[in-house]
Amino acid sequence: MMEAGAERGRSQGNGHSDAAAGEPRSSPCTSLKMFLAALSFAYFAKALSGSYMKSTITQLERRFDIPSYLIGVIDGSFEVGNLLVIAFVSYFGAKLHRPKIIAVGCVLMSIGTFIIALPHFIIGRYEFETSVRWVVNSTHNPSPCPVALQTDLTQDGKGPASGCEGDSYLSMWIYVLLGNVLRGIGETPVQPLGISYIDDFASEENAALYVGCVQTISVVGPVFGYLLGSLCAKIYVDIGFVKMETITITPSDSRWVGAWWLGYLIAGVITLLSAIPFWFLPRSLPVSGPRGPDKCTAEQTSFIKEPPLVKHKYPADETTTFIEMAKDFIPTLRTLLGHPVYLIYLCVTIIQLNSLIGMVTYKPKYIEQHFRQSASKANFLMGVINIPAVALGMFSGGLLMKRLKLNIMGAARFAFGTSLIGYILSLFFFAMSCENAEVAGVTLPYDSMDGISYDKHSVVASCNSDCFCPSSDWDPVCGENGITYVSPCLAGCTTSAGSGKNTVFSNCSCVGGAGNSTATTGQCLHKEDCDGMFPYFLALSVVTSFIISLGGTPGYMILIRCIKPQLKSLALGFHALATRTLAGIPAPIYFGAIIDTTCLKWGQKRCGGVGACRIYNTTAYRIAYLGLTLSLRTVSFLVCIPGFILLGRQLKREERSAAHGDLANGGAELEALRKEEFGTANSDRSQQAADSSIDRETRL
Numbered sequence: 001m002m003e004a005g006a007e008r009g010r011s012q013g014n015g016h017s018d019a020a021a022g023e024p025r026s027s028p029c030t031s032l033k034m035f036l037a038a039l040s041f042a043y044f045a046k047a048l049s050g051s052y053m054k055s056t057i058t059q060l061e062r063r064f065d066i067p068s069y070l071i072g073v074i075d076g077s078f079e080v081g082n083l084l085v086i087a088f089v090s091y092f093g094a095k096l097h098r099p100k101i102i103a104v105g106c107v108l109m110s111i112g113t114f115i116i117a118l119p120h121f122i123i124g125r126y127e128f129e130t131s132v133r134w135v136v137n138s139t140h141n142p143s144p145c146p147v148a149l150q151t152d153l154t155q156d157g158k159g160p161a162s163g164c165e166g167d168s169y170l171s172m173w174i175y176v177l178l179g180n181v182l183r184g185i186g187e188t189p190v191q192p193l194g195i196s197y198i199d200d201f202a203s204e205e206n207a208a209l210y211v212g213c214v215q216t217i218s219v220v221g222p223v224f225g226y227l228l229g230s231l232c233a234k235i236y237v238d239i240g241f242v243k244m245e246t247i248t249i250t251p252s253d254s255r256w257v258g259a260w261w262l263g264y265l266i267a268g269v270i271t272l273l274s275a276i277p278f279w280f281l282p283r284s285l286p287v288s289g290p291r292g293p294d295k296c297t298a299e300q301t302s303f304i305k306e307p308p309l310v311k312h313k314y315p316a317d318e319t320t321t322f323i324e325m326a327k328d329f330i331p332t333l334r335t336l337l338g339h340p341v342y343l344i345y346l347c348v349t350i351i352q353l354n355s356l357i358g359m360v361t362y363k364p365k366y367i368e369q370h371f372r373q374s375a376s377k378a379n380f381l382m383g384v385i386n387i388p389a390v391a392l393g394m395f396s397g398g399l400l401m402k403r404l405k406l407n408i409m410g411a412a413r414f415a416f417g418t419s420l421i422g423y424i425l426s427l428f429f430f431a432m433s434c435e436n437a438e439v440a441g442v443t444l445p446y447d448s449m450d451g452i453s454y455d456k457h458s459v460v461a462s463c464n465s466d467c468f469c470p471s472s473d474w475d476p477v478c479g480e481n482g483i484t485y486v487s488p489c490l491a492g493c494t495t496s497a498g499s500g501k502n503t504v505f506s507n508c509s510c511v512g513g514a515g516n517s518t519a520t521t522g523q524c525l526h527k528e529d530c531d532g533m534f535p536y537f538l539a540l541s542v543v544t545s546f547i548i549s550l551g552g553t554p555g556y557m558i559l560i561r562c563i564k565p566q567l568k569s570l571a572l573g574f575h576a577l578a579t580r581t582l583a584g585i586p587a588p589i590y591f592g593a594i595i596d597t598t599c600l601k602w603g604q605k606r607c608g609g610v611g612a613c614r615i616y617n618t619t620a621y622r623i624a625y626l627g628l629t630l631s632l633r634t635v636s637f638l639v640c641i642p643g644f645i646l647l648g649r650q651l652k653r654e655e656r657s658a659a660h661g662d663l664a665n666g667g668a669e670l671e672a673l674r675k676e677e678f679g680t681a682n683s684d685r686s687q688q689a690a691d692s693s694i695d696r697e698t699r700l
């Protein structure tokens with residue numbers, strides 16, 4: 001009967017194991033796989049929408065007629081959303097159901113992305129300044145050189161234009177800002193809660209590789225974001241609502257606006273889908289025990305090794321009230337901020353992220369303005385050349401850290417070395433320059449066309465004084481002399497033939513001075529010097545991006561390993577809070593403001609006021625953009641010096657503490673061994689005495 005009962009017990013135990021094995025969610029390996037896949041997809045979605053936002057900055061500038069610093073405000077509003085909730089999400093979220101909090105965040109991100117696209121469906125059609133009209137079956141075109149009674153603008157272009165009362169949509173960019181704030185709020189839990197979840201349940205030797213994989217996926221997202229931006233930039237903003245043959249500008253024109261809204265709809269759907277898997281993941285993974293049924297099979301360990309027996313600091317069955325967690329917040333934060341290595345690391349990353357965020361935000365714009373490429377081509381090159389180099393560098397950095405088995409000091413030296421090499425290579429960007437376009441009245445005076453000058457010039461000259469031309473318009477034409485003129489009117493053209501993009505202006509007094517000089521629509525495309533320099537710029541950009549990104553994963557692991565495990569989630573959250581507050585928000589704004597100072601020709605809003613910039617001083621743009629980027633990185637290197645000293649001292653203290661701990665443990669073991677030997681000897685003597693007593697009793 002006892003054997004039968006044991007057999008039934010074994011069969012019940014096997015049945016329980018089989019049932020447990022049939023439930024994938026009960027296995028820590030399967031759940032960790034699912035979480036890694038879900039988190040990677042969420043990283044991909046948020047990176048795609050974020051990079052698409054950066055790919056549309058010039059489109060938003062032109063669509064809403066705003067300068068670059070306002071674009072910086074819009075871009076920084078994402079970090080404002082993070083700032084509002086990140087500290088509390090990182091601290092309290094670590095004590096709650098982390099996967100479901102991430103799911104809620106993904107839903108909020110998708111809603112914010114849809115709100116960004118909303119203004120397109122509210123405002124009217126995009127209207128750009130032009131004197132070219134689409135004329136069908138007409139032999140007479142209006143003269144580009146009007147008299148005073150033919151225009152409702154003053155000669156200096158400051159007067160209001162007709163239809164101004166219907167232009168209340170000019171402040172619709174506020175919807176974009178609010179949607180971006182909501183995106184920032186939704187993105188908040190993804191990084192700190194996701195990374196801490198992985199680090200809690202992955203083995204220590206695999207944690208760096210897993211974080212590197214997730215970070216790599218987050219860099220792959222921008223590839224598709226910029227490619228999506230390239231595709232949408234080719235499509236006219238009002239596609240489907242206007243006849244494309246009536247559009248008289250091309251994607252290379254500074255007035256062109258692509259279908260910026262379309263990409264936000266696509267990104268919103270992808271972000272919404274990324275929220276689904278997190279609803280089905282457990283709060284914490286089961287702890288594997290020596291008799292537990294949740295051990296990983298050989299097939300599962302081929303991807304993820306069995307996690308060590310760790311006790312989660314906030315187990316699922318722990319009941320902690322909100323008030324108790326709030327009381328513990330300030331002391332925990334004080335302990336974190338009292339860590340000197342963490343503070344130095346925070347300062348270095350803030351400074352470097354100022355440089356990185358400002359550079360990445362305006363890099364497509366820099367390619368457009370400096371190398372005279374279209375927005376579509378600039379976004380395409382960012383997506384297929386630059387971003388893959390960053391992804392490869394991030395993954396290689398995590399792999400090298402695992403292969404070389406770098407400790408925290410080795411990781412710090414590795415990250416510093418790669419950043420320094422990238423900094424030295426970046427100095428060569430200053431030598432890769434293009435001359436500015438030759439624009440009469442902007443980069444060179446009318447009376448001297450033999451050299452470019454950036455002095456203040458007048459667009460009104462004796463050759464066009466008979467025409468009442470609005471000087472604020474930007475409707476460029478290319479004269480047959482190779483000079484670009486701000487408008488056919490300011491080129492002195494009196495007649496035109498053809499229609500749309502094929503319009504030809506003739507009798508242009510400013511172009512040839514005498515005779516029948518002509519001009520065609522659009523800027524002159526003389527960019528041979530840029531076409532020769534541009535491939536070298538791209539090659540150097542790829543190399544520097546790869547080298548700098550090699551130190552990304554090792555540098556991130558310093559943040560995780562330099563502090564106590566119980567402070568990990570808060571440290572990640574506060575790091576994200578500080579970098580968003582002091583880098584993510586201000587960097588795009590002051591970078592954009594400095595770029596605005598290099599503008600040579602501002603657009604004019606129909607209702608008055610400064611619009612988007614039409615042409616920049618490329619020399620000043622290059623110096624301001626590159627100089628600010630590299631100056632910030634120089635400061636970060638100086639801050640690293642005390643960081644290495646403090647980190648070395650911390651490691652020495654930890655080694656001494658470990659040595660003392662080993663000695664104490666060794667002494668305790670020796671004492672226990674002595675006691676055991678002493679106890680055994682006493683036991684033997686007692687046994688001998690008992691045996692002798694028994695023998696005596698037997699004899700008696």
